[in-house]
Structure formats: structure tokens, C-alpha cells
Amino acid sequence: MARAQNLTLSTGLIPLTASWRAYLRLCKLKVVYLIVFTAVVGMFLATPGTVPWDVLLFGTLGIGLSAASGAAFNHVLDRNSDALMGRTRHRPLPRGEIGTARALTFATVLGVLAMVILTGLVNGLTALLSGVSLIGYALVYTVPRPKTSSSAAPPAPRRPCSDGPPSPAAPTPTPCCCSSSSSPGPRLTSGRSPSPAGRSMRR
Secondary structure, three states, rough: OHHHHHHHHHOEEHHHHHHHHHHHHHHHHHHHHHHHHHHHHHHHHHHOOOOOOOHHHHHHHHHHHHHHHHHHHHHHOHHHHHHOOOOOOOOOHOOOOOOOOOOOOHHHHHHHHHHHHHHOOOOOOHHHHHHHHHHHHHHOOOOOOOOOOOOOOOOOOOOOOOOOOOOOOOOOOOOOOOOOOOOOOOOOHHHEOOHHHHHHHOO
């Protein structure tokens, strides 16, 4: 009976019991924790005395939701490149655990909810800064760089080590790849010319 119930709660290949975990993975909770921690520390440093409980509670909630929204937008915009990388191919969108439309809706709802909480229950400046950070992380940070087949410059042409001049069709000659000097030195012959000291000893 329990097995049949589990099968009826399934949608496609992913059971409903696993979907909430996939949505949590969209939020990048480790990143959200760090952002919320720094925000709370900033509240205590910027407030003389004790931080009001409503500002602490709703400010932390709104900033956390805003950070989670930016992370979810990042997942949506990076879904194609995530599928190509071994480190990110197991994320919810490349694996098909969540559809792109649902992930986009989830990110939008989180962002709108964060702005409503921060604007109505904290202050407009916090909402503005959180919104700018959300857009910066979701769009500016995530915009893919143009990809090229090769970013390396082609190697400089080198002429072979030969005695003859380069052909007219050849490019401007560069230093010979087989010699340590750019100008060819005198070639050695089989006969050995005696040194001045040797000539004087023969005399």
C-alpha cells in the first residue's frame, strides 16, 4: 500500500518528496548563509546599542530571500553551461529535476517577496541595495563571456635551417629554429687551419 502511494506521488522520473530538496539546491544555501551572516554583523556594527528585533528579523529574512532569488536566477541562466561541466552537471536544472519555467517562477517569487518585506517592514534603502545586489549577481555576474575556439595566438612562422634563401612565397624570415644565433656563423670545413702559435712552432 505504501509503495503504491509512493508511486502515485511520483511525477515523471522524480518523486515529489525529492522536489523540495531540488528547490533548496537552487537557493545555494551555503552562499545565502554567508550573505546573511555578514548582513547581521553589519546591523550590529552600524546600530548603537541593540538592533531592534523587527529590523533584525525581517531584515535577515528579506536579505536571505533576495540572495536565494539571485542564486535561483543564476541557475536558470547557467543551465546550458552547467550541463557541460562535470562539477555542475548534477544541479537540478541539468538533471531535469525542475523545469526552467518553474525555476524562473520560483526565483521571481522569492525576489518579489524579499522586496515587499524589506520595503514595508525594514526600509527602502535596504530594499534598494538588496535589489541591486540581486540584479548584479543574477545578470552581471552570470552573463557568459564570448567563447572562441582558441584564444591562443598562432605560432610565428619559422624557416628551416637551410643555406638557400627563402622562397618568394614564404613569409618574412624569422630566426632559425635550430640555431642559437639569429645570424648564421661561418661554416666549418674538413681542413683545420693552424693557429698562429702552431705556425710559429713549425718555423
